[in-house]
Amino acid sequence: MTTIVMKFGGTSVASPEKIVGVARRAIQEKQQGKRVVIVVSAMGKTTDTLLGLAGEISAEPPKREMDMLLATGEQVTISLLAMAFKKLGHDALSFTGWQAGIETESVPRNARIETIHTQRLEEALDLGLFCVVAGFQGVDKNGNITTLGRGGSDTTAVALAAALGAENCEIYTDVDGVYTSDPRYVTGARKLEQISYDEMLELANLGAGVLHPRAVEFAKNNQVPLSVRASYSDEPGTIIQEVITVEKNLIVRGVAFEKDIARITVSYTKPFNGSLANIFTSLADHLIDVDIIVQSISEEFPPSVSFSIKEDSLAEAQRVLSEAQEKIGYNAIDIETGLAKVSIVGSGMVSNPGVAAKMFDILRGENVPVKMVSTSEIKVSVVVPASEMERSANALHDAYGLTPVTVR
Amino acid sequence: MTTIVMKFGGTSVASPEKIVGVARRAIQEKQQGKRVVIVVSAMGKTTDTLLGLAGEISAEPPKREMDMLLATGEQVTISLLAMAFKKLGHDALSFTGWQAGIETESVPRNARIETIHTQRLEEALDLGLFCVVAGFQGVDKNGNITTLGRGGSDTTAVALAAALGAENCEIYTDVDGVYTSDPRYVTGARKLEQISYDEMLELANLGAGVLHPRAVEFAKNNQVPLSVRASYSDEPGTIIQEVITVEKNLIVRGVAFEKDIARITVSYTKPFNGSLANIFTSLADHLIDVDIIVQSISEEFPPSVSFSIKEDSLAEAQRVLSEAQEKIGYNAIDIETGLAKVSIVGSGMVSNPGVAAKMFDILRGENVPVKMVSTSEIKVSVVVPASEMERSANALHDAYGLTPVTVR
CATH class of the missing domain: 3.30.2130.10 (VC0802-like)
Incomplete structure (x- = not known):
């Protein structure tokens, strides 16, 4: 049975209603006979609220404690999403970073994932459960909670897809794919069906903003097929992989x-x-x-x-x-x-x-x-x-x- | 060097300002040459907010996921309190339930503490750090986050005091001790200097409400000297212990x-x-x-x-x-x-x-x-x-x- 990893960012889980929508979306995938892992970020403006609380106490709070604080954001989302699955009649289990076995370096606020111990996730997937994993966070060798820095939830999703041998890692966002250019400025800009990792890396670094470069790099190094899709529609989005079958023989892609x-x-x-x-x-x-x-x-x-x-x-x-x-x-x-x-x-x-x-x-x-x-x-x-x-x-x-x- | 455990409830940590006040209070104790562990609850109305979010998704959310959700409340407080210590020039380390080694039964929402693996806390205390521990929560043998039910933070404090061989477990609250009766109704009611575990158990069960009966029972079984004190004053409060040296030879104590x-x-x-x-x-x-x-x-x-x-x-x-x-x-x-x-x-x-x-x-x-x-x-x-x-x-x-x- 194939496994897919679906990642939903903060705006896609900004309210209980939207969280129920995410569960519905994931149920559609499971009904196609797939094992489904969902990675989520903190709800909407949660991170800003938490940063505000810390700011009231200290202008330079210890990084370890910032990680402890910020990690609660995704923990709230995973529990609510697991509740939403149950409400819709499906069994799910939520996992914090440490519960999902995501081991990182001991670098607070900007840790890189070192290993993923997938045993607990595999067991839950084998039982037919939806696995809901907190993005952006992990645990170091000493049991400290760490966070992955910018684009961390994308990285969590790609790393889990690699570790679980997933067929695909789908990044759901508020645009429906990767474009040849920014449609707000370039009248002829159109969505790409496919793009290579290297091209995406350059576009990501150039501020296209859809996917974090670190996640793309991780996907490339582990040959994880990525796709960028809209959370509000069923359109297929853009597939990011090593070799692309170009629609037209174009030298410039974006x-x-x-x-x-x-x-x-x-x-x-x-x-x-x-x-x-x-x-x-x-x-x-x-x-x-x-x-x-x-x-x-x-x-x-x-x-x-x-x-x-x-x-x-x-x-x-x-x-x-x-x-x-x-x-x-x-x-x-x-x-x-x-x-x-x-x-x-x-x-x-x-x-x-x-x-x-x-x-x-x-x-x-x-x-x-x-x-x-x-x-x-x-x-x-x-x-x-x-x-x-x-x-x-x-x-x-x-x-x-x-x-x-x-x-x- | 003696160890003390100080517990502060939700109203005592309801704002960043109050959290800084808690840190100041604990620093006073440390300056008397003690090793200090602080147990805290979720800030003010946090738990109600979280319950509200869950309620928007399901009237009967799975209990495991409620624990996952509610446990974030104390995690926010511990990180902010650790930041407050640093801001005041003192080193501290925050611990979630699982990081503090608090192992419980697998009974979501009402788990009892089975063992406390104190190694990490002992190490941190030996380094001279303030240990800030999330009350109300633990982890079961399978790595699921659990919560301890009503009065859970009191129980965490008492259990830690027992496990660490603490000299005293101080419960800071919004009254300044245990009274012979409720001063709002009984004009002659006065604060008790001492009370026995058994008497406190009866008073707690009879709705005196200062301390949860489960925490008193735990203290009695492990002979942990408890005291109930006001977070807003330096008055000594009421000491709860096995044998009391009664001020007057009173048969009825409350x-x-x-x-x-x-x-x-x-x-x-x-x-x-x-x-x-x-x-x-x-x-x-x-x-x-x-x-x-x-x-x-x-x-x-x-x-x-x-x-x-x-x-x-x-x-x-x-x-x-x-x-x-x-x-x-x-x-x-x-x-x-x-x-x-x-x-x-x-x-x-x-x-x-x-x-x-x-x-x-x-x-x-x-x-x-x-x-x-x-x-x-x-x-x-x-x-x-x-x-x-x-x-x-x-x-x-x-x-x-x-x-x-x-x-x-």
């Missing part, structure tokens, strides 16, 4: 973008070894995420390094760099704000060397100035003025054949 | 009473074996608590049995008896409402046979009709008209020397 990007350029009068490491170590020490990094060293110009960060980190980054000026040894800093990043993603790029060139050509045709460029094997990102973001994304989406041809 | 009592009399035309068992089995099957039972069989009168119940169970009891009339084989039922129970308690009664007689004499002197009587080794209870309850209690309180003599 166009991603994000606003509120700033560029910082640090320049020197003479080359200085070790300064590059000093810059990024200083920023990392202050938890400032740096995205694209471009270094230029030529004989004609003074050496410089440019990098992009989110605008909301800008003030902090300026402060950190200013304090470390002596250590880093730079002469001047130049800042540009009001930028955006636009990226094309597709695993077909690897064997198609002209993809980046075509991208620059399209943007030049649209008179969009390109400020920075970054490439990976399956992605090209450019930094452009924020005012040009939407137009650039639409132009690229059309030019790479992602927009469906409508017969009028 | 006067307890409760209103809203009804009497049911079931009468037969002829003796009928087994009917008594049938009556009380039928009532027990419907969870109706019967208190005093008086049976009279004489040659002059038809046989009958009278018993007292709470008035709010009366309608249900009448229905149950009426449905079972054939099985029980009675002729008539007589009901009397508007009654109250007044009791005197004191371990000195055992060796003083005239105590009950004196009680009846006092009540006759006050012209209070006695409807029913029940006695144990250390208690005499009478059922009287509710209108006479307060006057009877005051008269008994004075006559047994419980009211302090005031010099004017």
Whole structure:
């Protein structure tokens, strides 16, 4: 008998009524002869409420105790969902992270799953029970409750699917799948039937926001077929797996973008070894995420390094760099704000060397100035003025054949 | 180094501010060179909120899942209290029931503690940490979370005190100790410095409400010295222990009473074996608590049995008896409402046979009709008209020397 893991996020379990809806949905799957594991997050705004309580006591509460506190959120959801199954005439058993055998590192608030002892879940599944598991949490070797950090419930679902040899891990969310681009900005954006792990990883990292990159990575490493589906409809959603059977032979599979990007350029009068490491170590020490990094060293110009960060980190980054000026040894800093990043993603790029060139050509045709460029094997990102973001994304989406041809 | 267990109920931890107050209180104790374990309940109305959520899903939720749900209440409190200690500059570690090694029977919602594996607590105490333990909860042999039923947090505190060989178990509450009677009704009521386990058991069962009888019983069986104290003051409260050094040589130590009592009399035309068992089995099957039972069989009168119940169970009891009339084989039922129970308690009664007689004499002197009587080794209870309850209690309180003599 095949096993599936279904994961429902906070908005899908935000009320007792919605929780009953989740149970109904899972019952449909079981009636198709499957063993069903359901992973859930905390209800709606529960986590915010708990954070508020902790904030009233301390601005910097111990991380172990934050995990103890936050883990109650999912524990409430699992008990209510198990009650909902019973109410609908089906037997279910709820499992906290430790009861489900989810063993993690001893890293509070950001633990990685090390092992899953599946015995109790297997026994319950063999008895024909729905297994309702608390996402986002586990237990370390010393019996401390841990949480998995951002996207933790996605990771729980994928890890359980891997450990149980599940046929599929279905992530239910408030969108109905992965799109070629954000439909709010790109008129021709459409849902993808399939996407590869690597493409999804790039899209996830580029802020597509449907699935946490850590969960995608875990799925890829364990070859767990994932799907992203809407909790409000029966549509099949998007399947994420290793090899995809592409509907059309498309090199580019998606166009991603994000606003509120700033560029910082640090320049020197003479080359200085070790300064590059000093810059990024200083920023990392202050938890400032740096995205694209471009270094230029030529004989004609003074050496410089440019990098992009989110605008909301800008003030902090300026402060950190200013304090470390002596250590880093730079002469001047130049800042540009009001930028955006636009990226094309597709695993077909690897064997198609002209993809980046075509991208620059399209943007030049649209008179969009390109400020920075970054490439990976399956992605090209450019930094452009924020005012040009939407137009650039639409132009690229059309030019790479992602927009469906409508017969009028 | 001596160990103490301090227990704080829901009203004492109802807000983050109050939780910080609890931490301050415990720090005072530690500064006297003690190892400190703190047992807490769920914050204020948390349990009601959780019950409400469950009620929205099912009128009869599975008990195992209710335990899973309710156990989150104390888990929130322990994490916040541990944060409060850290904020005040002290190290603490929070423990759920299972982390504290509290192993119970597999009886959801009403489990009894079987063993406490104290190793983790001992280790933490040896490191000089405050141990913050979730009351009311444990784990069964199969790893299911259980709860201990009414008064569960009191029981957790006493059981931990026994297992850790604690010097004292202090129950902090919203009254400052155990009283000779309820000060709201009896003008001369005063706080007792000491009371024996047995006396406290009778008072607890008689609705004094400060301590759950199960916790008192546990303390008695394990000879754990208990004290009941106010969370809002530094007064010493009342000490509960096996042998008490009585301030005055008092035979009666307390006067307890409760209103809203009804009497049911079931009468037969002829003796009928087994009917008594049938009556009380039928009532027990419907969870109706019967208190005093008086049976009279004489040659002059038809046989009958009278018993007292709470008035709010009366309608249900009448229905149950009426449905079972054939099985029980009675002729008539007589009901009397508007009654109250007044009791005197004191371990000195055992060796003083005239105590009950004196009680009846006092009540006759006050012209209070006695409807029913029940006695144990250390208690005499009478059922009287509710209108006479307060006057009877005051008269008994004075006559047994419980009211302090005031010099004017």
